[in-house]
Amino acid sequence: MLEDMNELMLQRREKLSQLREERKKAFAEKYEVTHHAAEVENNFEELEEKEVKLAGRLMAIRTHGKASFADLMDMTGKVQLYVKQNNIGEERYEFFQDLDLGDLVGITGTVFKTNRGQVSIRVSSFELLTKSLRPLPEKFHGLKDKDIRYRQRYLDLIVNPDVKETFVIRSKIIKEMRRYLEEKGFLEVETPMMHPIAGGATARPFVTHHNTLDMDLYLRIAPELYLKKLIVGGFEKVFEINRNFRNEGMSYKHNPEFTTMELYQAQADYHDMMELTENLVSHLAAEVLGTDTLEYEGTELDFTTPWTRITMVEAVKKYADVDFSEFDTAEEAYEAAASVGVKPEEGLSYGEVLNEVFEERVEDKLIQPTFIMDYPIEVSPLAQKIEDDPRFTYRFEAFVYGREIANAFSELNDPEEQKRRFEKQVEMREAGDEEAQMMDYDFIRALEYGMPPTGGLGIGIDRLIMLLTDSSSIRDVILFPTMRPESNE
RNA sequence: GGGCCAUUAGCUCAGUUGGCAGAGCACCUGACUUUUAAUCAGGUUGUCGGAGGUUCGAAUCCUCCAUGGCUCACCA
Numbered sequence: 377m378l379e380d381m382n383e384l385m386l387q388r389r390e391k392l393s394q395l396r397e398e399r400k401k402a403f404a405e406k407y408e409v410t411h412h413a414a415e416v417e418n419n420f421e422e423l424e425e426k427e428v429k430l431a432g433r434l435m436a437i438r439t440h441g442k443a444s445f446a447d448l449m450d451m452t453g454k455v456q457l458y459v460k461q462n463n464i465g466e467e468r469y470e471f472f473q474d475l476d477l478g479d480l481v482g483i484t485g486t487v488f489k490t491n492r493g494q495v496s497i498r499v500s501s502f503e504l505l506t507k508s509l510r511p512l513p514e515k516f517h518g519l520k521d522k523d524i525r526y527r528q529r530y531l532d533l534i535v536n537p538d539v540k541e542t543f544v545i546r547s548k549i550i551k552e553m554r555r556y557l558e559e560k561g562f563l564e565v566e567t568p569m570m571h572p573i574a575g576g577a578t579a580r581p582f583v584t585h586h587n588t589l590d591m592d593l594y595l596r597i598a599p600e601l602y603l604k605k606l607i608v609g610g611f612e613k614v615f616e617i618n619r620n621f622r623n624e625g626m627s628y629k630h631n632p633e634f635t636t637m638e639l640y641q642a643q644a645d646y647h648d649m650m651e652l653t654e655n656l657v658s659h660l661a662a663e664v665l666g667t668d669t670l671e672y673e674g675t676e677l678d679f680t681t682p683w684t685r686i687t688m689v690e691a692v693k694k695y696a697d698v699d700f701s702e703f704d705t706a707e708e709a710y711e712a713a714a715s716v717g718v719k720p721e722e723g724l725s726y727g728e729v730l731n732e733v734f735e736e737r738v739e740d741k742l743i744q745p746t747f748i749m750d751y752p753i754e755v756s757p758l759a760q761k762i763e764d765d766p767r768f769t770y771r772f773e774a775f776v777y778g779r780e781i782a783n784a785f786s787e788l789n790d791p792e793e794q795k796r797r798f799e800k801q802v803e804m805r806e807a808g809d810e811e812a813q814m815m816d817y818d819f820i821r822a823l824e825y826g827m828p829p830t831g832g833l834g835i836g837i838d839r840l841i842m843l844l845t846d847s848s849s850i851r852d853v854i855l856f857p858t859m860r861p862e863s864n865e
Numbered sequence: 866g867g868g869c870c871a872u873u874a875g876c877u878c879a880g881u882u883g884g885c886a887g888a889g890c891a892c893c894u895g896a897c898u899u900u901u902a903a904u905c906a907g908g909u910u911g912u913c914g915g916a917g918g919u920u921c922g923a924a925u926c927c928u929c930c931a932u933g934g935c936u937c938a939c940c941a
Contacts, residue, residue, distance in 0.1 A: 383910060384875050384892060436901075443898035460898060477891075490899045514876035514890050516902050521876090523933055535876095579940070624940045634941070773941095780941060811940080836941055860932090 384511045388476055392507050400471075402507040407431045407482035414452035416487055420495050423487040428497060430455065431482040431505060433534065434475060436515060444472065445496070448483065453537070456496040457483060463500055471504075477515075478508035526857050539852075542845045546853055548664045549841055550617060553637060556659060560652075562613040562639055567602035569595060569619065575819065576600030576758070578801075578811045579622040582632075595621035600758065600832065603640050604787060605822045607830050615639035617837065628849040629779060632858045635837040640787070644831030646770045649784035650747050653774055653833060654681045657745070657781075661844060672777055672846050675743060683745040683774070688734050691748055696737035700730050704767060723807075727752025727767060742775035751785075757797040757813055759785035781840050784833035791823035 395402045411428040432450035442461040447454045461469040475481065482505050485497040513519040518535050525532040525539075532539050554564065572591070574581035576598030583592050599616050606614050617637045626632065641648065658668045658679040668679040686694070693699045698712045709729035713720055720732040730752050742748070751771040753761050759769035771785035788794050798820070804812035841853040851857040 382875055387892070436903095438900050438903050439897085440900065440903080441897040443900090445900045445903080447901075456901070458899070462898075490901090492899065492901080494899085494901070496899085511875050511891065516890060517877035519876075521933090577941085620941085622940070625938080627940080628935095630940060636941085783941080834941090839941075 385509060388507070388509045388511075391474065391476070392509065395504075395507065400504070402504060404482070404503060404505040407503065407505055409482070412452040413448065413450050413455035416455050416497065417453070417495050420487065420489070425486050425488065427484065427486055427500075429482065429484045430497070432480065433508075434477055434479050434481055435512075437475070437477065439473065442469070448481065448497075449534075451540075456490075456494055457485070457499050458488075458490070458496045459499045459502070463498060464502070468502070472502065475504065476508060476511075478510070478512045479504060480506035480508065522851075523859075526851055527859055529855055542841075542847060542853060543855060545664060545845050546841045549660050549844060550837065552660055552663050553656065553837075554617065556656060557615050557639065560613070562615045562641075563611055565603070565606060565611070565614050565616055566618065567596075567599045567606075567616060569621075571596045573814045573816050573818075575813060575816045576602075577620075577622075578755075578757075578813060580624055580810050582621050582623045597622050598636070598834070599638050600834070601816060601819045603638055604827060604830065604832070605819070607640050607642055607787075608822045608825055608827045612642040612828075613639070626858065628851075629839060629842070631838065631850050631854055634850070634854075636834050637837055638832065638834045640830050640832045642828040642830050645786040645829065646749075646772055646784055646831055649831040649833045650683075650685065650749075650772060650774075652831075653747075653782050653784065653835070654679075654683045654745065656835075657774075657840065660840075665844060670844065670846075672843050673848060675777065677744065677776060677843065679745055683747055685747045685749060685772075687750040688730065688748050688752070688768075689750065691738050691742075692730065692734050694738075695741050696733055698733065700726075700733075725752075725754045727754035731755045739775065739780075740778035743777055745774060745776045747772045747774055754800075756785065757801050758788055758794075760788045760790075761793075776843055779839055779843075780836070781843070782833060782835045784831065787827070787830040787832045789823060789827040789830060791820050794823055795820050 392402055409429050409431050411430055413430065413432065416423060416428060416430070430448060430450060432448040434446055435449045435454060436447040438445040444459045446457040446459060448457050459469065459472050464472070481502050483497065483499050483502040485499040488496060488498050490496050513531060513535050519525055519531055558564065570584065570593040572593060574594035574597050577600065579597045581594040581597050583594055585592050598620055599618065603614055603616060615637060617635065619633050620636055621633050623632065624630065658681050661668045661670060661679045670677055689700045696716045698716055700709065700712060703709070704726055706724065706726050706729065709726045710720070713729050713733050716733065716737055718733050718736045720729050724732070749772040750762065750768040751759065751773070753767060753769050756769040756771045759771040762768045762770060769785060773780050774782035788797065798813060798815045801813040802815050805814065838850050838853050841847070842850060845853060847853050
């Protein structure tokens with residue numbers, strides 16, 4: 377399993393046993409720091425000639441005979457060390473020369489500026505905190521191999537500072553989302569990750585097994601049904617930020633486990649959810665990035681509210697130039713699809729064909745934030761239907777840069793209707809659609825007790841963060857994306 | 866799963882029509898007490914992803930395999 381040791385690794389191990397022979401510590405237990413690199417850099421006037429203690433990783437050493445410069449990197453960035461034999465003594469200086477790039481050290485010294493004006497720390501003493509036994513990737517070109525970057529994310533974080541920044545922003549966005557929702561009276565809850573029935577979305581689940589109960593359980597594909605049970609139970613505003621798992625393809629915008637925020641609000645409808653969505657997202661951009669217009673892959677995206685609102689039928693008419701409002705049979709829908717070059721598979725309904733045309737001809741044109749409203753009932757088994765036009769539901773999805781980032785609806789709260797919708801899904805499942813939903817009597821029972829009118833919203837956190845951090849792949853916003861196991865050759 | 870591309874030193878990469886396997890960084894030795902991709906002098910580092918084949922001769926051409934990337938299909 378361990379790859380062969382190369383010469384550099386052998387050298388470092390040699391140094392380690394040398395240290396042990398000399399009874400020098402190579403793996404320390406604790407080091408008390410007073411400052412971080414960025415503080416020293418940013419508060420130079422205040423700290424000039426003051427003593428500071430820092431700890432971090434040696435990223436570069438530039439030796440000039442009896443004095444050396446080194447770059448120490450901690451969580452906040454890099455600071456230059458100035459290590460002079462006169463200041464620390466011959467024996468310690470030699471020890472310092474013997475350190476390797478990547479070693480973790482703790483240093484004490486005074487802050488000063490070099491002749492070139494570089495804020496630095498004149499080291500008066502240092503300790504090796506942890507010996508690094510593997511060489512770091514080359515400093516100038518860095519680490520580019522995506523496979524290694526994702527598999528050994530710690531290396532990516534060490535040598536590519538932007539990566540660290542992306543994940544700091546991710547954390548800030550989620551933190552601010554929580555704060556924003558809590559301020560609006562939403563309660564954060566946790567619902568099961570293991571479900572006896574995989575519900576709340578159309579997707580293929582992962583299956584696992586509980587030994588004591590001797591039963592299969594599904595990793596959840598969505599928390600939706602449990603959250604709605606909480607609305608039945610009387611919580612009026614709840615949200616959950618957590619992982620979903622879908623046993624489907626992987627791509628630049630799909631990872632088998634991904635994070636969503638789902639929220640449910642009693643007495644609200646999908647118009648309220650639209651307002652909440654646009655306000656939340658533009659707030660996050662403004663709060664975390666300081667602007668609500670930002671650049672994504674060279675395109676300016678303007679999150680300023682209100683976002684464009686357009687029904688699916690109107691959007692298809694606008695972008696694909698076919699008017700689905702003029703007919704309502706599957707045959708006519710297939711004809712219309714064919715007229716714009718879309719060929720859906722056989723046996724679909726009016727609504728499914730419309731949805732197909734939308735996905736094929738419209739989605740990727742929705743660059744600026746746009747709400748697509750009124751989804752076909754066949755593809756929306758959990759949404760309330762529109763009274764005046766039961767082909768459609770009070771459901772919208774939000775698109776940015778051609779990608780779905782939110783999905784919401786006025787929740788279906790009629791238990792009999794819900795049961796019929798499930799039955800329809802079961803039929804589709806039996807007809808071979810592995811993604812169709814399963815019957816969930818437990819959920820129907822909950823609805824029978826009465827669920828208030830409810831607006832529900834789901835936001836794909838990873839995709840939102842891709843947009844806000846200008847990341848082109850979902851793997852760039854997930855610390856440890858799902859990977860095939862490393863081969864042993 | 867299909868298509869395209871890639872795999873050469875620890876890292877980033879060159880390698881011409883098939884003719885002794887290279888550079889920079891890293892590493893080792895030496896010089897250098899304000900450098901910052903430090904500099905200067907010298908040195909070490911390879912199963913050229915693997916297995917076959919063609920050839921006097923293969924990193925280079927052919928076949929198969931492995932791993933990865935991009936892309937299409939499915940999906941959020």
